[in-house]
Amino acid sequence: MRAAHALFMTLTVLILASAVPLAPAKAFPSPFVKNASPAADKGETARSARTTRTTAGRYSVGAKPARWCGWWMRTQLGGGPEYNLARNWANRGRALNVPRVGAVVVWSHHVGMITGRTEDGQWIVKSGNDDGRVRERPRSVAGAVFRKV
Template identity: 70%
Template structure:
């Protein structure tokens, strides 16, 4: 019964996510538009399929890598966060626009706070997409 329920829930999520229009952040008021203007998030980096959706497959339970695929493209092997450490070219340190890769998480550096912390946008951060100051200790940095 649980397997059937999980299957129906997954199909519902896939159906609903495919039916939702993808709207650039600049179309939203307030902080979303400000964030989009400062990070150039309105530029689509993944080519949409013929139906206008990004074809990265269903979201797995650990989905930070999957979220990065929706932003930067890549195959299903990049659903696993640590595989982002092999993509693009290495950087000597953190900088805006770099992909920060930890052994268990991946995110995009979008800014720096006044006190020197790096601002990282990532999926599956507390169960949602968040952009927040974050320690980059132990991370490797890639230019994708």
């Protein structure tokens, strides 16, 4: 009888624990509503209105979508959910005419950050969702645009 009671109590605790949410859900403001901040007066949206910086220096940006290179860049540089789409990074920050270390590099389907250059002149790019993971490797930047964010 004691074993049955212990089993019953254990199952009850497990069931109740699974019904309790681990963290409160965060609400993200609509990307279509301008923030009432000085940045919004200039036609920009305030970065802090949509993302929060963690103690590790990364940004909290919500759940990872299926195509997540833009989402990963948001964890590094902040920005609203519209930046989950890689090509939207082509409009962020200031345009650069040539690639350089620290620049965001944007293709029509992918986004990453230039972190260095190889001895033979190829640019090293770090990006999310590169073969399903975060990778840093030499890549061709032909046809890409470069932004200072």
